[in-house]
Amino acid sequence: MNSPRVLVLDNQGFQRDALIDMLQRLGVRDVLLASDAEQALEQLHVSGGVDIVLCDLAGRPLERLEFLRCASQLGRVRAVVLCSELSPELHRAVGQMASLSGLELLGVLSQPLQLRSLHLMLHRYSHRRQFPPAKPASLQVLPSEAEVRRGLGLGQFRAWFQPKVDLASGALVGAEALARWEHPSRGVLLPKDFLAAMLAYDLIDEMFKHVFEQGLSLMRILFRQGLELELAFNLHASQLVGSELLGHVQRTLQCHQLPGSSLMFELAENGLLDLPPGTEENLLRLRRLGCGLSIDDFGSGFSSLKQLCHLPFSQIKLEGEFVQNPLAPHNRAIITSTLALSRSLNMSLVIEGVSSQDVCDALIAMGCQTGQGYYLARPMTCQGLQQWLGRSAQAPRGEAADALKGP
Structure with missing residues (x-):
């Protein structure tokens, strides 16, 4: 060899x-x-x-x-x-x-x-x-810095929204803003196609600001229509090292005249292992603004009970891998223990990856309340979310769950 x-x-x-x-x-x-x-x-x-x-x-x-x-x-x-x-x-x-x-x-x-x-x-x-011969790695071409900067400059990075719903009633309890690159030649790209480039070129804050502005603009529209929506945004732990982004969050909230309590910031669990200096203080600053903090992909990372108790998080999002077969003994143990943990720490729990009615029913039987997943509602554009909200509001009570599944 x-x-x-x-x-x-x-x-x-x-x-x-x-x-x-x-x-x-x-x-x-x-x-x-x-x-x-x-x-x-x-x-x-x-x-x-x-x-x-x-x-x-x-x-x-x-x-x-x-x-x-x-x-x-x-x-x-x-x-x-x-x-x-x-x-x-x-x-x-x-x-x-x-x-x-x-x-x-x-x-x-x-x-x-x-x-x-x-x-x-x-x-x-x-x-x-x-033994056996290795298959060649499937290489993904990293977008160039010039291409990414051009996409940002032309407004090609857009916020899409995926609802979070009450599993039993189908009622909307919030939504997550997701970054999408609406590329002119490659179509709609997911974070797996560009997040590494954002980190490599130190442009992740710039992308966040685009998604954040679009999300708050939508919240302002819905607020005027009488609908108060908690909207979640994803943050990378490295974005909380300095204070510049926190200042931007505070100024943008003031500009849109929205309370911090209307926001949830989600950080992946595997980014919490060894937080850089200053990060914990900035987490506390977000909480002092009234914002919620969520541990995303819980169960796939490496946080400890000490961290959960020490850091100012208010929500756990359980990784969807564990709910694809929720009645399997191992998965059931993880779901029920995470539910008990969230209750003992006075944190809300969101179950990711809800993929079928059977999964939904099993989660309800275990005592879970809030879910997110393609079976409940797929990610959609700003306009798509407003249309989805209109359909779910007009649907008869017995048909509300079907309306939640979206386009």
């Missing part, structure tokens, strides 16, 4: 040089270097992908876990070797992320770095890739 292509992601010069020397001594000639996640994504974009990433998590675990997640979703990395000792919590985090995304965790290089250990990990990768 040919020597693997390796990317070394490490900002410590001495350790990086030692890794490069070890790789060369082991016959690895195709080695790429990066000192941070943004540079690493650029290297993957230019090179078309690598076999293995040698990654030091020390000091920046959140940033680098997010890089590994994005890179594996794009199909540009097959395996990872970690180059620092890990706490048990971080080790579980990386292991679970690897199993969910198909990324192969070859091992952890302890200090001091040893040539024999690295050789065994590279050999393990080569051996596994020979």
Whole structure:
């Protein structure tokens, strides 16, 4: 088998040089270097992908876990070797992320770095890739920075909305604003097609501001029609490091004359593992504005009970993977324990991924109240949501659930 292509992601010069020397001594000639996640994504974009990433998590675990997640979703990395000792919590985090995304965790290089250990990990990768032969990675082309900036400038990034409903009555309890790129030649693109680019080019705040403005404009229209709607927006944990975005949220609320209590901000659970400095204070600032905070994709990440109690979250969104077969013993245990946890912490619970009436009925029987999913209502444009609201309001009581399923 040919020597693997390796990317070394490490900002410590001495350790990086030692890794490069070890790789060369082991016959690895195709080695790429990066000192941070943004540079690493650029290297993957230019090179078309690598076999293995040698990654030091020390000091920046959140940033680098997010890089590994994005890179594996794009199909540009097959395996990872970690180059620092890990706490048990971080080790579980990386292991679970690897199993969910198909990324192969070859091992952890302890200090001091040893040539024999690295050789065994590279050999393990080569051996596994020979039997059976590996399928080529399905590479997704990362949009260029110029293309993304042009899309932002032309207003191609639009807010779509997916309702959250009361499972028993079908009543609307809120909605989530979702970013969509209405691309002129590729059609409507989902976040998986452009989120990595937004992070790589540091444009995620700019995209958020577009979606946020559109969402608040819709809320203002509905408010004038007598409908108060809690609207949720997704935030990446890295967006809360500084105070600029928080100031923008506050100014935009004042401009639209809307209360903070009308907003919910959702943060993915796997972004809460090791929050950057200042993030917790900004979470508290959002709560002081009256905004709700939701832990998104709960059950797929690595938060602890200590974090749940310490951080100012008010809602849990259970990952939809667990409700596709809700009566299976493992899934049922997760659903009922998450429901009990949310009640004990005085947090609301939203079940994601509701996909059928059978799932809906099973969740109601367990005591769950609020759900979101394609069976209940699909994501839709601003105009589509207003039409959907009109249909559900006019539908007879017995037909309201059917009206909720949307277009």
